[in-house]
Amino acid sequence: MAAQSRSSEMEFLAEEMIIEIEARFNHPPLKLIRGTFGPFYPNQRAKVPLWLGLSLKKQKKCRLVLPEWLDSEHLAEVLRQERAQEGIFQDLPFYYVEIATLLLATAADEFPMPDRTRSLVEDIENVRMEKIRRGLQGMSDTVLRGRSVMSTKMNHVGAMEITTVRGFLTEAMGLFYTLSGQEVVAQGGG
Structure with missing residues (x-):
């Protein structure tokens, strides 16, 4: 039960938290349910939800700004x-x-x-x-x-x-x- 609660909190956190990334790709703004993020240009900073930043980091498409x-x-x-x-x-x-x-x-x-x-x-x-x-x-x-x-x-x-x-x-x-x-x-x- 505690692991399930922690997992739910982590999902909420990743959905709500906004972080900065430094993109390594070109892309027009992304229109998501919770807002529009971007546009993305190499070596330019952009604010994105934590889940998106983590996903892009895993794909080596950005650097996270801590x-x-x-x-x-x-x-x-x-x-x-x-x-x-x-x-x-x-x-x-x-x-x-x-x-x-x-x-x-x-x-x-x-x-x-x-x-x-x-x-x-x-x-x-x-x-x-x-x-x-x-x-x-x-x-x-x-x-x-x-x-x-x-x-x-x-x-x-x-x-x-x-x-x-x-x-x-x-x-x-x-x-x-x-x-x-x-x-x-x-x-x-x-």
Whole structure:
């Protein structure tokens, strides 16, 4: 089930995300359901959906222009900030893990140091997951001390991070409400 959910999220991501490519071919504008992309000229940049950029890359018809946030120096700074600021999540794209995974799998040759980039993304994800675990532990400690927990705020948390804790958090919040004497009202599946 989790693999199916991840696959669906990856398909949505590839459909919605716009990236820049540097074309290696001539072609008039492509009229697609979600918009018109192009025209394409050799060595000229164009914005296209991620799925199209990945497809053209696999066919060796373009070079992908990596998003600025995937620069290893930028990621190193994000990691430093994640470690330095307790309870604050750095602003990254909602699908940062998925985008990095797709680009590293399909276009590793576009990265100056793909292994370093992969390692930095994994480290960022691990630090952020630890922050989430500590936040959940803090909520639990608050309830065990007899105080109510009505909500939690986690700005800039990514899709994969939410997916990882969604079931637990929903169940935990219900339990917290029950323990604090509040009535749980189900709203649209949790």
